[in-house]
Amino acid sequence: MQVILLTDCRIKLEKVIAILLENGFKIAGVCFGDCKVLGTQKVLCEKYNLRILERRELFFCCSSVDVIFSYGYTYYIPKEVFSSVQYCINFHPGLLPNYKGCYTLYYGMMRNEKEWGVSAHFVNEKFDEGEIILIEKFALDYEKTGKEIAQYTWEEVGIRAFRKVVSLIKSNALTEISQKASIAHVRGGGAYYSRAQLIGEKLISIKELESLGSKEIIKRIRAMWFPPHDGLHLELKDGEELFLVDKKTWDTIKSKI
Missing domain, CATH: 3.40.1620 (YefM-like fold)
Structure with missing residues (x-):
């Protein structure tokens, strides 16, 4: 299967790339958003001979692509892009449907959540509202800082979630959990936390x-x-x-x- 990987310059990608290649996926390109790709990420793309895509290229380079993976990507994915592939899957560093939006870990810690996790979900027209594929959870350690927990989330827990999703795609066993069906049972109604709101906090x-x-x-x-x-x-x-x-x-x- 042909895939495109959407990510961010701050994300360590080598394990993600290795999982895809080990499972026979072909990486058609990697988009880092508006980041200037330098240092480790540039060396990594050169090592695996991966094409670095600009955001505007996503509109016309997905016709031969089967799957788009969004792992740490912070930009909106237009419908013209996500609807052109079989699967467009985002890995959100928070518990859905409870915590949608920007740096939701902070709000989870303020509410004394005992667990946190990475939610793999299908992409739709609204941020973090697509149907859920799976949630990989871990116990929150309040002795750690937000940055330490976020690093662990992406470098360990997210990788476990990514590996499981790739395995499900490979075995044609993807299923989904409706966010709307579970929203009535969510504390706070499944709030969306904006970047502006975070700045105020x-x-x-x-x-x-x-x-x-x-x-x-x-x-x-x-x-x-x-x-x-x-x-x-x-x-x-x-x-x-x-x-x-x-x-x-x-x-x-x-x-x-």
Whole structure:
């Protein structure tokens, strides 16, 4: 089968590529969105002789493609693209249908979820609303920062989910779970979390600091810790910002200086 892989420059791809090749899939191209492909990813594509595609090329290069895999891809996939292949499958780093959208791990941690996971689902016209194929779960470790958990999600759990989906395609055994059928039983109705909403969560007021317990503040700091992106911070009257770091994270930073 011919496949196209949609991803991001920050995603480690070698295991994904290996799974596809081991199972007899031919990779027609890799699209990194608008990332400038340099360093490790460029070397990897050269190693496997993979064509690097620009986003606009997706509109006319899928006619001979059977499957599109979206693994860490952060852009909208137009209907003209996903409807032109037999399967277009996205791997979402969160539990569907509960948590749709951008960096939902933060919201899961704020709600004290015991488990997290990667949801493999078919792509449709709306972000993260296609029917679910499977969810690969793991226990959340609140001693880890958001970045550490996200790395584990993509580099370990997502790989397990990817391997299972490839095996299902190969054996012609793909099934789906309706998100709409289960939405009534979902806490919060299966909310969508936008990038703008996430930016707002990064700002905390003095009043909030005074009202929240230290345990809750530390959890929020660690959940939002995802360098090089800004984390939890205070905005002062003169417009200056103070960024918050818990002691455990600060000790880790000091050990690397």
